[in-house]
Structure formats: C-alpha cells, structure tokens
Amino acid sequence: MDHISAKEAEKNPTLEEIVELDNNLKNMLVEYVGEKMEPEDNKVTVAMIIDVLAEEFPEFVMVLAEENWIRGYHQALEDVETGRLAHEEALGNDQQE
DSSP states (O other), X not given: OOOOOHHHHHOOGGGGSBOOOOSHHHHHHHHHHHXXXXXXXXXXXXXXXXXXXXXXXXXXXXXXXXXXXXXXXXXXXXXXXXXXXXXXXXHHHHHHO
C-alpha cells in the first residue's frame, strides 16, 4: 500500500487539471488567463484561473469561499449533534444491559 504525507492528502488534484475547452465561459477564461500568465506549455490549469480571479475579481472568489466556509461549519455542527445523539443512545443501551 502506498503512503502519502499529510501535505499530499490535503492537496486538491483538481487544481492541477488542465481546463478542457467545452463551453464559451471556459474558452474566455482560459484565453484571458493564458494571455495574462503566459504558461510555458500554453496550458491553463484550474489553479491559474483561481489565482487570476483572486487578483482581479476578489469579491467573486471571496463570496464563494465564504459560502463554502459557512456550509462546512453548518455541516460540522450537524455532525456534532448526530455524534452526540449516537453517543447518548449508546450510553442508554449500555445502561439497559
């Protein structure tokens, strides 16, 4: 079995994907980012697009990040409540035995 480091586990492989030009918006973004960043291999990755958007349209990226954080926080609270209920149920079952 292969082992990976914690840093590798946290890395999102989608960031390094080359963007496929399958719609007009992607075409526009890839062309703009390609002209701005001038990658040596002429390939634009998702990470490159995010970097350019963060630099030139930070309010857009911030809204996405905030929404993602809020949803993650909400999910964590739900998970804690589910865990608490499961723990209480397990304790109740142990006391009945």
